[in-house]
Amino acid sequence: MPNYIFTFIFISKRMLYLTDRSVNIRRISMPLEKTKNIEALGIDKKQRILEAALKVFAQKSYHGASMSNIAQLAGVSKGLIYNYFTNKEALVKELLLENFKHFFDSYDFDFDNIGDKEMVSFIEQSFFLLDEHPESWKLLFGLSMQTEILEIITPELMTFFEPLLIGFTKYFASKGYKDSEAETKFFWALMDGISLDYLTMGLDREYCINRMKQIYQLD
Template identity: 40%
Template structure:
């Protein structure tokens, strides 16, 4: 058997890293940040604690990576053609994608809300999240300004608060939350003026 190529080794490394992140996401979502030790995550991932540190410097680094990956997936659907200009169709596409993302990844959103509510943990990831969210907010502010809103900054925060609220309520009670009805109401609320 011939030795693996650099490409094969990198593929294996990325797959293992993703496996660790998936396990960590579940452990943190189920047990909370403070109860999710590196040892526990490593054990559930089927690797040694020492090997964990080959992929992530710390539990905080692991959480940062999980959060950044989740937000990158979400914000990529915000301006799908990446031209820096949001259209009404793209905003509504983002709404649909956001609902789908929440429905398909409850553990991520459970962890997200846990992190938001723990200031010491949230402060660790804030600089990295700001890098992702700043262009998102600028594009959204420009969109609401172009639609004639008097206070586009407030409108963006209102929009973000609604979307966060939907996510929070859905993950608390996914069987009974009227996702389609709420999605329809949000689409109606953000039609062009």
């Protein structure tokens, strides 16, 4: 498993924002306002389940966690979870993969055409994103390090990750790096280590951003 997969998981913004897709609720001749209220209630419960799953998976590991653990923390019945997810694997997949689908929305540029401006934007925004919910990031980092979870999501994950990997590899090739693929991996390794220390050791954000810019001559 390539190490930069872990970095991609770690810096993905949308893992902090649990899916808000409306659940399918059968409508039976009722006022529109009442229907909306029921839908909102369903979404809220689903979000609570996903938020609880994140914490339980991080604390107990994927194999150590049970649907009962998740239900208890979410404050819902175990049976209700199965209204949304067929099993634990389906739950962890939605927890991670549905949010990866929105990852690219966080960056307003084409990953197939990365230049210096896009590199600066990517570096800066990545650190700003870490500041939004630092405690959640710590949970997510622990979750992403569980190999059993990566084995479940990697095939689908690569469909999101490959365009990003290819884009950065093309960028480094355009900058004259002889082994642009190796430089891409090195870039992810830098982001990985610095991001983790930023969260756990209280590194200064501007210092981290400026150092990354200096390394890649982006000033």
